[in-house]
Amino acid sequence: MRIHLTLAAALAIAAAAVTPVHAAPPPEKLGLMELNNSGEDGEVTLSAQGSGKTLVSVSLEGAPKGVAQPAHIHKGNCDRLNPVPAYPLNPVVNGRSTTVVNAPLSKLMSGNYAVNVHQSTKNLKHYVACGELVR
Numbered sequence: 795m796r797i798h799l800t801l802a803a804a805l806a807i808a809a810a811a812v813t814p815v816h817a818a819p820p821p822e823k824l825g826l827m828e829l830n831n832s833g834e835d836g837e838v839t840l841s842a843q844g845s846g847k848t849l850v851s852v853s854l855e856g857a858p859k860g861v862a863q864p865a866h867i868h869k870g871n872c873d874r875l876n877p878v879p880a881y882p883l884n885p886v887v888n889g890r891s892t893t894v895v896n897a898p899l900s901k902l903m904s905g906n907y908a909v910n911v912h913q914s915t916k917n918l919k920h921y922v923a924c925g926e927l928v929r
Contacts, residue, residue, distance in 0.1 A: 818842045822903055824925050826854065826911070827872070832922035836889070838909045840927070842899040850883055850893050850902075854911065854923055857889035863922065864912045865891055872908050872924035886911055902927050 821841040828835040836854040843849050852865055863886040866879035881902075883893040895902070907927040913920040 819899060822899065822927075822929070824909075824927060826852070826909065826923040826925040828856075829872075829921045829924055832856070832913070834911070834922045836923065838925050838927075840899055840902055843894055846896065846898050848895045848897055848899045848902055850881075850891075850895050850909070852883065852886050852891040852909065852911065854886055854889040857886060857922075859888055861914055862887050864915055864918060866910055867895065867902065867907050867927070868910050869906055870908060871926050872910075875908060875910055875924075880907060883909070885915075903929055905929075 819842050821839050823837055823839045826836045826838055833856040834854045835856065836852070839851045839853075841849040850867070857863065865883040865886050867881040867883065868878075869876040869880050881895045881897060883895070884891045905928045909925045909927065910921055911923040912918045913922050
């Protein structure tokens, strides 16, 4: 009986070793272009976090120090954004923001969304950077 258990355990280990592991898709890195002569540009990185969430990291060069700049994911593209944010992001402060969004990476990268950064909470209509989420 002991031999059968050992053989069964060995077979289970062998089966697990050849079972394919589904790796997370690689992060998507996309450019954020300067808007309205802001002097701010950079990149946004999106990384899958399980099946239904995405880590969104914004990195801007030329951002003002100590100023909270609202950021969102909007439906549309940089030329034609839906003004209502689809997904809020944490404000960009000192050029950096990191947010976990309740949407899968595949949805965000469908070509129907863009990341938009505003000048400040007082001047939301003035956009400083934008990047379209497309492969």
